[in-house]
Amino acid sequence: MEPIAGELGERFAASGHELAVVGGPVRDALLGRPVHDFDLTTDAVPSRILELVEGWADTVWTVGIDFGTVGLRKGGHQLEITTYRSEAYHPKSRKPEVSYGDSLYEDLVRRDFSVNAMAVRLPGQEFVDPFGGLTDLAESTLRTPGKPEDSFSDDPLRIMRAVRFAAQLGFTLAPEVREAAAGMADRLTIVSAERVRDELSKLMLSPEPRRGVELMVELGLARHVLPEIPKLRLEIDEHHRHKDVYEHSLTVLDQAIELEERRGMQPDLVLRLAALLHDIGKPKTRSFGEGGRVTFHHHEVVGASMSKNRLSALRFPKDVVADVSKLVALHLRFHGYGKGEWTDSAVRRYARDAGPLLQRLHVLTRADCTTRNRRKAAALARAYDDIERRIERLAEEEELNKLRPDLDGNEIQQILGVGPGPLVGKAWRFLLELRLENGPMGKEAATEELRRWAAEHVE
Template structure:
């Protein structure tokens, strides 16, 4: 060993010892794990804290969910924890997992696995293993293939996960090709961990992700959706998104994102719409007040997906994307439906995409109070998110222009607040309800009431609140014009 490399090696040994001590200390102050370990040992079985729990303990962020593995089969695990656990659930029993709760901690105890895959649907075929080493070898990444045996706190790291954790590298225990061949979803998980932990994937992993991207087609939309959601909600979603595009994985389930690389921005301020979009996502994250707002992040990611289909070049050479928000909303709805997102989530993201351009033009002084009311009414409970999305969409490098856009939006928010103080903008309703409409017109429930209600709402948006007499007069005027009364 050279003199130059010796200090580095010493530092690595010190770091390893410090991190091992951190695991022991975290377990010491969490006696539930040791209690559980002693119960398994008394029953003649092993118990090990594994996977993300060990990784997070080493990172100093161990939470309330603990993962364990054991040589005990589910029936034996149930016998060991019965009378000790405060509650028990068996929803994961077919995969060898028994869940339990104790002292506010959620515990999942899984029998050693040596699972194989059917190589068609890539669904796991659970086969119980016989050793900890066998179990760790089948895990997705080395940083998730470490264990702490209980109750003695013996640390096991057969694949160099601790070194990879220190180096912030995502690597597989076996070759990447073997690991991804077992379960192609692991390619998406690699991008997800890159986003969550701010880690880089090992070059060999990157190559395998690129070469095997098409294998992701065998994975169900629901599993892809869940991993992608976690990626987008990561601490650094941009790193994960770039990895999806660069390896070709995005093309398999979110081709609209890759398609943005082909289009230049109409203001020619960015390399392409793809780079602009990543900046908007980054900006949106900075506006979050607490935790991940998936709806805001997804709207930021998809807000310009309609541009490729609406690109036009004028006679003066300028590029435009007229009505791309309308096309984008349609594409967003279709893509999120294909990814099996819930209807209510899809509806909110789609609405934000459709509304994201509405603000532009406000600075020209053309908006009346009526236009402001419609802006608020159309956004509904999405208004706070629409504020954030619109501000995030300002990515111009022109400082004067950026300052003007910010000032314009400040003015709009102030104007909304002023009008809201005078009117109930949060609940824009007609000044007469359905019962009043039926009583005044002498009609039963039906389409006429709906039409009248819609007309009065339009009047409310256009002119603001009407008193009772004015509202009734307007309703009667409308009914005469419609031939409903004489």
């Protein structure tokens, strides 16, 4: 942060105030992880912070000032300065009550975990670690500065944050933290859906989301966040043998992440959520046939609806909800491909229905193969290689992602001698179906087909 840290520290010290870098930036610097944004804490109240950075910061914003936070940008760095504080939830409140403190120790003792309760005083760069955070960091262990029950009572979202850090940093939870998290999981219900969603998103985008999901299930958090996931652990007995859907879903998530990396994709929240949720419709659609045969008819349709409802309840953006539910609805479509007997029109429909989600659907469908039968797995991989090649060829030939009928709306009106209205839309859809079935026809052939259709459908 130098010279910015030194300048800002001197500025606060000259006015008789303390300032320290705290929390995540200190932790990440010690781990050798890149640090882009900086959190600082001070004994100065927000109004005083604004006075001290006036004329020095390039930009200042106050959206978090009610919680004691002033944001600013200086020389390409983004900083947030927060007054020493403690915050706590009342038993039935969804909003924390914030009060200001007057010492760095008081601020650190109320933080979530010891690895986030380390600080560096400015401008002298004195390292402050009153709760053994450095030792816990070296041991990859999450502990709380005080009693975990007190920490989780102050802010129940910290229970979710614990499993997120496990997934993000590869940490384990100290026994007393695990016990408190499991015993207080119900407290998550008072936290706003938006805050839970943000932690879940970070967990899903972490290097090991499976680790976080498993912890959520083990500790009982999933009942309040993604209750459909623990229900995937369908019982298996000698009469009703079938795949463990919970384990399968986690394996699909792992394999989707591997394919992301192999294809040079960035961590993809939509894809990862779809991989985790793709089979959540199975418990509701499970039925038993002769000989104990298990079926899950239309589980993709039911699962798409369930995904939409769950992600909406968690206040995910509408585009994320729509994209995840669509991938869940489409994830079985490829299995009708068989040995490549689909016509070009069927391949066009497959690509058209996926639309901008096509590449994600490719990854999800490949990841969904978890069979231990090597011959079957190899056959599925060959079939998907084939359909991807065919889609690519058709795309090159026909610009598949820009499919349009050979005649536009104005031309349809002119040929039929009609004005704008429902008839034009019906004719356009008819021509689009012809385009999907036959490929490019040209305007002359399309005109003949349009007139033939109109003779049968226009009174």
